[in-house]
Amino acid sequence: MSRSVRTRPEGSGQALSEAYDTALLDLDGVVYAGGNAIAYAVESLAVARAGGMHLAYVTNNALRTPDTVAGHLTELGIPTGAEDVITSAQAVSRLISEQVPAGSRVLVIGGEGLRVALRERGLVPVESADDDPAAVVQGFGGPDLPWGRFAEASYAVARGVPWFASNTDLTIPSGRGIAPGNGAAVEVVRIATGAEPQVAGKPLPPMHRETILRTGAERPLVVGDRLDTDIEGAFNGNVDSLLVLTGVTDGAQLLAAPPQHRPTYVDNDLRGLLTGQPEVGVAGEGFRCGGWTATAGADRLELEGEGDALDGLRALCAAAWTAAGDGSCGSDGGKALARLGL
Numbered sequence: 379m380s381r382s383v384r385t386r387p388e389g390s391g392q393a394l395s396e397a398y399d400t401a402l403l404d405l406d407g408v409v410y411a412g413g414n415a416i417a418y419a420v421e422s423l424a425v426a427r428a429g430g431m432h433l434a435y436v437t438n439n440a441l442r443t444p445d446t447v448a449g450h451l452t453e454l455g456i457p458t459g460a461e462d463v464i465t466s467a468q469a470v471s472r473l474i475s476e477q478v479p480a481g482s483r484v485l486v487i488g489g490e491g492l493r494v495a496l497r498e499r500g501l502v503p504v505e506s507a508d509d510d511p512a513a514v515v516q517g518f519g520g521p522d523l524p525w526g527r528f529a530e531a532s533y534a535v536a537r538g539v540p541w542f543a544s545n546t547d548l549t550i551p552s553g554r555g556i557a558p559g560n561g562a563a564v565e566v567v568r569i570a571t572g573a574e575p576q577v578a579g580k581p582l583p584p585m586h587r588e589t590i591l592r593t594g595a596e597r598p599l600v601v602g603d604r605l606d607t608d609i610e611g612a613f614n615g616n617v618d619s620l621l622v623l624t625g626v627t628d629g630a631q632l633l634a635a636p637p638q639h640r641p642t643y644v645d646n647d648l649r650g651l652l653t654g655q656p657e658v659g660v661a662g663e664g665f666r667c668g669g670w671t672a673t674a675g676a677d678r679l680e681l682e683g684e685g686d687a688l689d690g691l692r693a694l695c696a697a698a699w700t701a702a703g704d705g706s707c708g709s710d711g712g713k714a715l716a717r718l719g720l
Contacts, residue, residue, distance in 0.1 A: 381616070383704050384640040386665060386696035389657035394620060394643065394650065395426040400595035401651060402464075405437045405447070407603035407625020408648070410454060412553035416624045420455040422648040431651070433462060434593045436600075438579040438607060440467035440517030440544035440560070441489040461592070466544035466579035467495035467517055469588035473578045474542055475499040478512040485509065485539070487531045487563075488517030492544065507533035516567065516575065517544035518560040528563065532570040541567070545579025547607060551626070581610035590615075601651070603627055605639035618642040620650055629691055629720035633679065633698040633711045640699055646688055656689060658696045665696035674701035674709050681714035690718045 390397055403409060409419050427433055435447065435458065442450075444463035451458040471492070474484060480500045485507060486492050492515060493503040504511055507530045514534045519527065535541045546561035564575060578584040590598070598617050602608020603625025612619035621627060621641035632644065643655045659666050664673035669685030672693035679694055694714055698707035 383637045384642070385700040385703075386658045387644050387692045388618075388642050388655065390643070390655040392654055393429075393652050394599060394655070395429050395431040395652055397597070398431070398599035398618070399597045400432040400434060400593050400599070401426065402434050402436045402589055402593070402595070402598050402600045404600075404602040404604070404608050404625075405435055406439070406551050408601060408622055409435070409451070409456070411551065411624070413450075415454045415456075417647065419648045422651055423456055426651045432593065432595070433458075434464060434589065434595070435462060436464045436580070436585070436589050438466045438545040438547050438560075438585070439550065440465055440470070440491045440495075440579075441520055443491050443494045444468075446491075464585075464589045464592050465491055465495065466585060467491040468498070468592070469585045470515055470517065470542050470544045470578035471495040471499045471501065472588060473576060473584050474513050474515060474540075475501060477540065482512035483509055485511035485514045485530065485534050486517075487514065487527045487567075488519040488523075488544070488560075492517045506530060507537075507539075511539055513540045513542060515542045515544070516560065516564055518550065519563070521557065523563070528566045528570070531567045535567060535571045535573050541571075541573055541575040543575040543577045543579075545585075545607075546575075546577050547579070580607040581614055583614055586611055586615035586617075601648070605631060605635055605641075609635075609641045610638045612641075613638040620645060622647050622650060624648075629694075629715040629718070630711060632691070633694055633715075634702075634706050634708075635699070636702070636706045637704055640695075644688070644692055644695065656692065658692050665693050665700070667693040667696070672697040672714065674698060674707070676709075678710040678712075679707075679714045681717055687718040687720060690714075691720060 550559035600612035668689030670690035
């Protein structure tokens with residue numbers, strides 16, 4: 379069944395923490411950055427949790443175990459149990475377990491998070507292509523993963539051993555900037571073998587399935603900072619999403635978003651969970667939110683009015699997405715965004 383194309387951010391008369399039973403929160407760029415909590419994250423999540431919202435933390439990073447992630451969040455002031463953390467290592471391990479017999483050996487190219495997740499599913503992690511693996515799995519192994527690990531994966535994959543990847547994010551944020559992610563490592567093995575892995579992580583369905591199975595969410599809200607993983611993952615799972623502007627996505631990328639990258643709601647940070655969302659309405663040939671009206675001209679987006687910059691961005695989204703339809707808006711929004719300080 380085809381779904382309608384989103385042409386504007388939605389409004390909500392309720393606080394999002396009341397309208398949805400579970401927040402499926404990305405970590406890097408949403409809750410923390412470089413290991414430190416993002417402004418307002420700790421306080422906002424505490425209020426949402428106290429109001430009855432279940433908080434689950436969903437990450438494509440397969441390196442750390444749920445226990446480790448939960449411990450880090452707790453240290454930041456966000457009390458978290460391992461059961462509240464869902465990783466791409468868990469999603470890919472379930473995917474493998476459905477295709478190989480219990481007790482099978484799996485060649486691991488990655489870190490401890492993968493090994494723990496494989497054992498949870500009754501599989502045996504091994505280190506060499508000569509260990510007769512039934513599958514190869516690749517996940518982020520940190521900056522010190524030896525180059526020889528890619529050779530081990532390549533030897534096995536070239537022999538026809540099924541190949542799986544936790545995720546294919548090309549980059550990962552670090553305290554010093556943007557570093558190569560697991561997707562870059564996957565490309566090394568792809569180039570060497572010509573093969574294609576089965577991928578589990580966001581934005582693909584196995585990750586969404588793993589999250590729903592583990593949380594039991596009935597009215598989930600995906601909260602993320604990346605259009606191509608978090609928001610597209612929500613789109614693929616047919617659930618609502620909140621984009622926060624504390625991570626990698628900027629205003630220009632949001633205005634140019636194709637349908638699968640358009641969030642249900644947009645807010646500055648996690649305080650957006652605690653409030654309703656303003657309506658974006660039609661105003662003549664444009665769209666109005668708060669004190670701002672946006673229209674799409676022949677080659678650029680126009681913005682008039684004053685008020686909260688975020689309302690101006692929401693109005694611009696409506697103008698840009700409506701003009702783009704099921705494509706990507708090519709109108710220049712630079713001047714309008716500059717007026718908003720975005």
